[in-house]
Amino acid sequence: MxxxxxxxxxxxxxxxxxxxxxxxxxxxxxxxxxxxxxxxxxxxxxxxxxxxxxxYAPAALATDGPGGAIVYWHVDDVRATFDRLLSLGAKEYEPLTPRGPGFVTASVTDPFGNVLGVMENQHYLDVLAALR
Structure with missing residues (x-):
């Protein structure tokens, strides 16, 4: 598992x-x-x-554009993080998108062609609180 x-x-x-x-x-x-x-x-x-x-990348990753899975990292303020990423030269891949109560995602392409996802995620906060 x-x-x-x-x-x-x-x-x-x-x-x-x-x-x-x-x-x-x-x-x-x-x-x-x-x-x-x-x-x-x-x-x-x-x-x-x-x-x-x-x-060192596997041949299957050779592509002309971003690809693969989007991994979303929890952040406390998705808009501020998204704006900071853009200010550092990242390009919008997916705009801020509400996914339901407590869940908002966005993603960018970093200057090196990788997709970086950020997310406000209530489940993450709930798990973290339960661990404390």
């Missing part, structure tokens, strides 16, 4: 630029690096966001 998110992998032609962009966005440096790879631990559960040199 699926037990939880371990690492989300994003690919970049320019790993140094991607690392700098995500360091600016997240306000922290990667906790782990090796040639062709940088990894951040973020959020309440220290989920991992890995940046990988596109040279």
């Amino acid at each position: 699926l037990r939880g998110l371990t690492t989300v992998s994003f690919w970049a032609d320019d790993l140094a630029a991607a690392k700098a962009w995500y360091t600016e966005l997240l306000g922290l440096e990667p906790y782990f690096e090796r040639p062709g790879y940088a990894e951040f631990r973020i959020g309440d559960h220290q989920h991992e966001l890995g940046l990988i040199d596109r040279a």
Whole structure:
């Protein structure tokens, strides 16, 4: 069974630029690096966001545009986060979209062609409160 998110992998032609962009966005440096790879631990559960040199991407990921699954990261203010992402050079992929009471999503394409989803998610907050 699926037990939880371990690492989300994003690919970049320019790993140094991607690392700098995500360091600016997240306000922290990667906790782990090796040639062709940088990894951040973020959020309440220290989920991992890995940046990988596109040279190591599986051939099936070769595409002219964004693709794959959209992973939504919980944020406390989806509009402010969405606006910040756009101000850092990301492009709108999906506008702010209400999904029902307590759930709003949006997504962007980062400057490296990856889709990054953000979401206000009441279920996330409920689970976090129950763990405390």
